Amino acid sequence: MCLAIPVRVVSIxxxxxxxEIAGVKRRVSIALTPEVQVGNYVLLHTGYAIGVIDEAxxxxxxxxxxxxxxxxxxx
Amino acid sequence: xxxxxxxxxxxxxxxLAQRIADRSTKPIRLxxxxxxxxxxxxxxxxxxxxxKTVEMRSGPGCPVCVTATSDLDKxxxxxxxxxxxxxxxxxxxxxxxxxxxLQQAKAEGADIRVVYSIMDAVEIAKANPRKSVIFIGxxxxxTAPTIAASIIKAKKEEVENFYVLSLLxxxxxxxxxxxxxxxxxxxGIVGPGHVSxxxxxxxxxxxxxxxxxxCVISGFEPLDILLCIDKLVEQVESGKPQVEIAYRRGVKxxxxxxxLESMNxxxxxxxxxxxxIGIVPQSGLKINQKYQHxxxxxxxxxxxxxxxxxxxEKEPRGCRCGDILRGVATPLECKLFGKVCTxxxxxxxxxxxxxxxxxxxxxxxxxxx
Ligand code: SF4
Numbered sequence: 001m002c003l004a005i006p007v008r009v010v011s012i013x014x015x016x017x018x019x020e021i022a023g024v025k026r027r028v029s030i031a032l033t034p035e036v037q038v039g040n041y042v043l044l045h046t047g048y049a050i051g052v053i054d055e056a057x058x059x060x061x062x063x064x065x066x067x068x069x070x071x072x073x074x075x
Numbered sequence: 076x077x078x079x080x081x082x083x084x085x086x087x088x089x090x091l092a093q094r095i096a097d098r099s100t101k102p103i104r105l106x107x108x109x110x111x112x113x114x115x116x117x118x119x120x121x122x123x124x125x126x127k128t129v130e131m132r133s134g135p136g137c138p139v140c141v142t143a144t145s146d147l148d149k150x151x152x153x154x155x156x157x158x159x160x161x162x163x164x165x166x167x168x169x170x171x172x173x174x175x176x177l178q179q180a181k182a183e184g185a186d187i188r189v190v191y192s193i194m195d196a197v198e199i200a201k202a203n204p205r206k207s208v209i210f211i212g213x214x215x216x217x218t219a220p221t222i223a224a225s226i227i228k229a230k231k232e233e234v235e236n237f238y239v240l241s242l243l244x245x246x247x248x249x250x251x252x253x254x255x256x257x258x259x260x261x262x263g264i265v266g267p268g269h270v271s272x273x274x275x276x277x278x279x280x281x282x283x284x285x286x287x288x289x290c291v292i293s294g295f296e297p298l299d300i301l302l303c304i305d306k307l308v309e310q311v312e313s314g315k316p317q318v319e320i321a322y323r324r325g326v327k328x329x330x331x332x333x334x335l336e337s338m339n340x341x342x343x344x345x346x347x348x349x350x351x352i353g354i355v356p357q358s359g360l361k362i363n364q365k366y367q368h369x370x371x372x373x374x375x376x377x378x379x380x381x382x383x384x385x386x387x388e389k390e391p392r393g394c395r396c397g398d399i400l401r402g403v404a405t406p407l408e409c410k411l412f413g414k415v416c417t418x419x420x421x422x423x424x425x426x427x428x429x430x431x432x433x434x435x436x437x438x439x440x441x442x443x444x
Contacts, residue, residue, distance in 0.1 A: 001110060001111070001137065001138045001139060001164070001166075001213070001214060001215075001217075001218070001428070001430055002109060002110070002111050002136070002138075002214070002215060002217040002218070002267060002268075002269040002270060003111055003269075003295075004217065004269045004272070005079075006077065006078040006079060029194060029221075029224065031224045031228070031333075031337075032220050032221070032224055032331060032333050032334045032337065033331070033333065034333055041077075041078055043269065043272060043325055045217055045218065045221065045269065046164070046191065046192045046193065046218060046221055047191060047192025047193070047194050047195075047221070048192070048194075048220075048221040048224065050217065050220065050221070050269065050272055050273060050331065050334060051272040051273075051325055051326075051331055053078055053324050053325060054323065054324050054325075054327075055324070057323035057324045058078055058323075058324035060323070061082075061302070061323060061324060062081055062082075064302075065084075065087045065091070065298055065302070066087075068087075068090060068091060068094055069086070069087050069090040069091075071094075
């Protein structure tokens with residue numbers, strides 16, 4: 001019910017955007033994420049973008065995983 | 076980067092699980108609040124990955140499951156009115172009320188349509204100006220702003236025949252209620268990721284402060300959940316519970332400002348009835364006076380009274396959904412589970428909804444403990 005999936009915004013028109021989901025394009029409302037820009041990933045929930053994904057934080061989390069993995073290699 | 080696959084790497088998952096095992100010295104009990112987490116935990120076999128010292132319990136985070144019988148009865152009563160089209164999200168139509176279900180009402184001739192988004196409901200209203208189109212608004216803070224935004228839009232576009240029956244619920248108040256009840260002792264809470272995209276992390280501060288319970292907000296991929304459990308174990312082991320975000324690509328401490336503004340614009344806070352828990356103060360969202368034209372409760376007041384009077388609050392016999400939603404029991408403790416009650420012939424809402432704990436346990440049966 002609270003499912004939200006990451007989709008990439010390819011164009012913006014007013015408070016609607018076109019987003020790409022696994023190669024399929026669909027219209028989503030960006031009324032709740034006015035700051036979104038073309039190329040951003042948003043979390044899509046029931047037709048609405050509810051948040052913009054922070055790519056820097058996403059990379060940082062992945063780096064953290066790698067760090068944990070390399071630490072456990074040495075122990 | 077697509078923000079999905081990278082967080083599903085099984086090699087990294089094994090390493091994270093190893094780190095949790097290394098850290099964890101004493102038995103602890105964690106509750107995942109969100110039905111989406113329950114589903115992911117079962118699907119990826121996370122219960123088997125984490126050490127035996129870490130016990131996971133499911134919570135009340137499945138909006139379909141926690142919808143009260145009396146509220147369903149009201150929706151069903153409205154569905155039977157002439158000139159009405161009911162629109163709603165999928166799973167709810169199969170949940171039994173005290174004397175019927177929306178699915179049964181549909182079989183009896185009521186016009187009930189499942190929509191993917193509330194925007195579709197507004198479009199149905201525009202296309203059917205002579206009918207009253209009512210959206211059954213279930214969900215938590217994740218969904219509430221989308222409903223608020225569509226009501227604001229409907230007002231702007233003067234869609235006169237669109238109504239919402241708001242059964243929206245808030246998560247921090249029900250967490251407080253569960254902690255106050257104290258039926259199940261918890262050491263940590265896996266915080267709901269997408270609720271938190273909207274509300275941020277501040278509303279959970281009372282959990283460590285007043286109850287000494289750890290709270291870490293998690294994403295929904297397996298590595299996200301393991302990272303969350305790792306942080307929870309670390310907090311419990313060090314005796315320093317706090318609120319942390321383990322889903323930083325989605326959640327900011329302050330949440331989504333625009334979404335919160337939209338909710339404040341349309342709703343006011345009121346008590347709400349939760350299946351298995353009862354009335355929880357300050358845990359529901361009702362449409363405020365400014366937008367009362369869109370409030371199905373106001374537009375169909377007699378009906379809500381009738382639904383209340385006829386409300387026998389019958390729960391399906393033998394069904395332990397209520398206990399499961401409070402984290403007191405697991406689906407395996409229900410005698411009907413998997414025998415009388417299956418996803419094809421569900422007895423209670425926890426088996427009806429794909430996010431319900433019973434459905435998740437059933438679907439991923441191979442990973443029972
Ligand atoms: S298995 Fe079925 S009957 Fe038992 S608690 Fe779950 S939904 Fe209710």
